[in-house]
Amino acid sequence: MKIKTALMGAVASLALAPMAFADAHEGERGRHGQLNIIYWQAPSILNPYLSGGTKDLESASMIVEPLARYNETGALVPYLAEEIPTVANGGVSEDLTSITWKLKSGLLWSDGSAVTSADVVFTAAYCMDPEGGCAQLSKFDGVENVEAIDDLTVKVTFDSAKPNPYGPFAGAQSPIIQAAQFADCMGAKAPECTDANFGPIGTGPFVVTDFRTNDVIQMAANENYRVEGQPAFATVTFKGGGDATAAGRAVMETGEFDYAWNMQLAPDVLASMAEGGVGTPISAFGTLVERLEMNLTNPSSDLPEGERSTVMHPHPFLSEFDVRHALSMAIDRELLVEVGYGQAGRPTCNLVPGPEIYASTDNTGCLTQDIEGAKALLEGAGWVDSNGDGIREKDGVELRILYQTSTNAVRQDFQALIKEWWGEIGVETELRNLDASVFFGGDPGSPDTFQKFYADVEMYANNFDGTDPQAYLSMYRCGNEPKPSSQWQGENINRFCDPAYDALIDELGATADIGARGDLMRRMNDMLTKNTMTIVPLVDRGRVSAKANTLGGVVLNTWDSELWNVAEWYRTGN
Amino acid sequence: MTDTNMTAAPRSQWWDVWDQFKTHKGAVMGLGFLIFITLFCMLGPVVWDVDPGKLNIRNKNLRPIINALWDADAKVAWANPMGTDNLGRDIMANIMQGGRISLAVGWTAMVLALLIGTTIGVLAGYFRRFDGLLMRFTDLVLALPLLPLLLVMMLLFRDPLRAAFGPEQGIFILIVTGIGITSWMQTARIVRGDVMALKEREFVLAARSIGTPARRMITRHLLPNVLSPIMVSATLGLATAIITESALSFLGLGFPSDFPTWGKILFDSVDRMTSFPERVIWPGLAISLTVLSVNYIGDGLRDALDPRIRGL
Numbered sequence: 028m029k030i031k032t033a034l035m036g037a038v039a040s041l042a043l044a045p046m047a048f049a050d051a052h053e054g055e056r057g058r059h060g061q062l063n064i065i066y067w068q069a070p071s072i073l074n075p076y077l078s079g080g081t082k083d084l085e086s087a088s089m090i091v092e093p094l095a096r097y098n099e100t101g102a103l104v105p106y107l108a109e110e111i112p113t114v115a116n117g118g119v120s121e122d123l124t125s126i127t128w129k130l131k132s133g134l135l136w137s138d139g140s141a142v143t144s145a146d147v148v149f150t151a152a153y154c155m156d157p158e159g160g161c162a163q164l165s166k167f168d169g170v171e172n173v174e175a176i177d178d179l180t181v182k183v184t185f186d187s188a189k190p191n192p193y194g195p196f197a198g199a200q201s202p203i204i205q206a207a208q209f210a211d212c213m214g215a216k217a218p219e220c221t222d223a224n225f226g227p228i229g230t231g232p233f234v235v236t237d238f239r240t241n242d243v244i245q246m247a248a249n250e251n252y253r254v255e256g257q258p259a260f261a262t263v264t265f266k267g268g269g270d271a272t273a274a275g276r277a278v279m280e281t282g283e284f285d286y287a288w289n290m291q292l293a294p295d296v297l298a299s300m301a302e303g304g305v306g307t308p309i310s311a312f313g314t315l316v317e318r319l320e321m322n323l324t325n326p327s328s329d330l331p332e333g334e335r336s337t338v339m340h341p342h343p344f345l346s347e348f349d350v351r352h353a354l355s356m357a358i359d360r361e362l363l364v365e366v367g368y369g370q371a372g373r374p375t376c377n378l379v380p381g382p383e384i385y386a387s388t389d390n391t392g393c394l395t396q397d398i399e400g401a402k403a404l405l406e407g408a409g410w411v412d413s414n415g416d417g418i419r420e421k422d423g424v425e426l427r428i429l430y431q432t433s434t435n436a437v438r439q440d441f442q443a444l445i446k447e448w449w450g451e452i453g454v455e456t457e458l459r460n461l462d463a464s465v466f467f468g469g470d471p472g473s474p475d476t477f478q479k480f481y482a483d484v485e486m487y488a489n490n491f492d493g494t495d496p497q498a499y500l501s502m503y504r505c506g507n508e509p510k511p512s513s514q515w516q517g518e519n520i521n522r523f524c525d526p527a528y529d530a531l532i533d534e535l536g537a538t539a540d541i542g543a544r545g546d547l548m549r550r551m552n553d554m555l556t557k558n559t560m561t562i563v564p565l566v567d568r569g570r571v572s573a574k575a576n577t578l579g580g581v582v583l584n585t586w587d588s589e590l591w592n593v594a595e596w597y598r599t600g601n
Numbered sequence: 602m603t604d605t606n607m608t609a610a611p612r613s614q615w616w617d618v619w620d621q622f623k624t625h626k627g628a629v630m631g632l633g634f635l636i637f638i639t640l641f642c643m644l645g646p647v648v649w650d651v652d653p654g655k656l657n658i659r660n661k662n663l664r665p666i667i668n669a670l671w672d673a674d675a676k677v678a679w680a681n682p683m684g685t686d687n688l689g690r691d692i693m694a695n696i697m698q699g700g701r702i703s704l705a706v707g708w709t710a711m712v713l714a715l716l717i718g719t720t721i722g723v724l725a726g727y728f729r730r731f732d733g734l735l736m737r738f739t740d741l742v743l744a745l746p747l748l749p750l751l752l753v754m755m756l757l758f759r760d761p762l763r764a765a766f767g768p769e770q771g772i773f774i775l776i777v778t779g780i781g782i783t784s785w786m787q788t789a790r791i792v793r794g795d796v797m798a799l800k801e802r803e804f805v806l807a808a809r810s811i812g813t814p815a816r817r818m819i820t821r822h823l824l825p826n827v828l829s830p831i832m833v834s835a836t837l838g839l840a841t842a843i844i845t846e847s848a849l850s851f852l853g854l855g856f857p858s859d860f861p862t863w864g865k866i867l868f869d870s871v872d873r874m875t876s877f878p879e880r881v882i883w884p885g886l887a888i889s890l891t892v893l894s895v896n897y898i899g900d901g902l903r904d905a906l907d908p909r910i911r912g913l
Contacts, residue, residue: 293872328760362658366688436872439858443688446859447656457768458857474756 057261059598065284067274069241069267074224079162088588091202091229097586101382101494123188130179135251137234144175149206158214199588232258232594259597278573279306285575294369312569313585315490319563349408351560357448359396367437375567387549419453426454432486433463471515478509621905628901631894642700653698657689699861710842713781722792788834795827829903836899840892
């Protein structure tokens, strides 16, 4: 009986499969019933302007929407806006001081009232209220005035030229809220409007039916959603709490939930969960790059305090390009990824690995390990082992490296592997690991901070906020290095200094065209990485989430909310 | 009766102690294990000539050879009888190397702490005029938190010691000193208390009345009688020192990460405890059995050294 049922089911699903596939993308709203989402950090508020927490931003992104969102490649796509304003289409003024957004016509809030430019103007006023503590105020940085031109047009004026004017009203961090609902919640009264903060009226695919703080959100499809036939799910249960392991099990082993966020788990643990067969881990890559930083200045403890690791003394051997290049060539990045990150990492040679429009594509030379090449390179540069101790030297300087990083199991594995490879090319490495709170603490009194860099090489990960790496690349300007006169604060960790690079930074600050900006950024990225090997990128660290095998339409996005396209999700096949 | 005793072969007091010690089964087993683990760590690397830091990524995650007994599919190799870790390092070689460091740190720090603790305890207990000063000093050191103190020591002395003795020796000296000078206080207090009580006993009075000088009094009458509490604190001290060292390594204040100690091997293995329990079990066994055996030896020695129990 059982086998018969199973066989019949199989036949039926085979017959229905093509139909179901066709069905899945379109159909009436709410056709696929219930969707279960688990975030192992529970949302505590649904107003993104009052919380910086990812869990709050992402849960709210199902309900309230911005004018434009970033898609999975980091490019802007219009949501409530008709199109993305640019200089070319006249939406951004020639002098880069204003941007004009046009709303789609016929937009409705979930309560049935019309969305107008007044709501957009109100949103800006709400966040920029001097008495309120808006969590997303940085998005409105430099905004001088927001005015409604007509019912559907809004003009944002900045106090100076903004090459990247998409701060306000783009991305999950600055959605449009309804003026009518929040009118009495301005400034200091913002946190008191519990009903509005826990159940905002939005334009998104779902509306809140029940919100239990730090526990669970019940949602239903928004009947006034602008796209016919979306969302495919009638109701959503958004559960919060637990831990990454439990959430992963719930999706991939037991199938109680359809989607779990941020699986920060060891690669082998994740792989064993995926064997459950009910769900799969999915990954996407942002801008977090694990890298080696080469110290271009001399960190020797023989130098007096105040002169160690400053531009007064160049490094005895790392100031030589061939040495840095050889060190990079000796590393097998594929193996590092396999050991440390699995699906959540991929080898990279780029400092700016994304978004696609800014990432350098031809910088792939470091991806293959070349021990022999590295040896030949050192040999050619005059670094030979003349006294037979296994360490190369030149003019009495031996290639001995102090390699530091923070205390972390994966990083210590990386250290062991890299030490081994460097040993093969005749470089001796001493390892040091430091408590993360000290290493990243920035205390100018401690010799162990990553800014002070009292080591030859150090390893950590860094990324940039949002999609535009301008500020990130501008860190490597001459004089921006940590030094005693700046209390060891500064972002140019390598003490890199090249007037040609500085000229590119200035040029970037005056360029608005996306294509031209991309070219400049790629050149800057290549200057720091493959042309000088000042920064030796190792692994592009991504984000891993888990989805049920029956859930379709999921596109993991690291530039915006992970739930950015939840309206397009559907149930596949059976 | 008296005659036979007089003509019997002369026996030193230490033979009596040894005879008594032998009757304590746990102590003998403990001594046996301690000798075994010491030889294993000292002479092991001579026989088992594998570099503990050598990575062999193709042979990573090997299971111990005994797993093959019940699991024919287990990934094992005779070249790695205890298996390998996630980077393919041989676990047996690491346990040996780690044992050398852990035991050396444990013993040295313990001896240092005992020396300081006993000296201060005896001085404070015997000489009334030192008592207040020394005990207040003990209280002061007790109030010092170990970790911040070590942090400061690291900042001040790491680079000079590293330059003078190399990275490993320098850190060894630093850690041993750090642990030694922060763990003598309990010993000092216990010894002081016992010395104060002993000082009022009749045999001490008798010794004093025949003019025994203070240093004889201490070495001849007081120290042998406070040996048992000292032994007990010694065993506790060894355990604490091994554990403190692993805590320090974990915080990045200890040895470099490629320098194995039992505590560090244990800490590194916790993440994969469910899939590779043996990686936790080997160093865990080594630490706990060593500590246990030292405890038993201490117990046996205490009984053996106490003339009132001896011979019962």
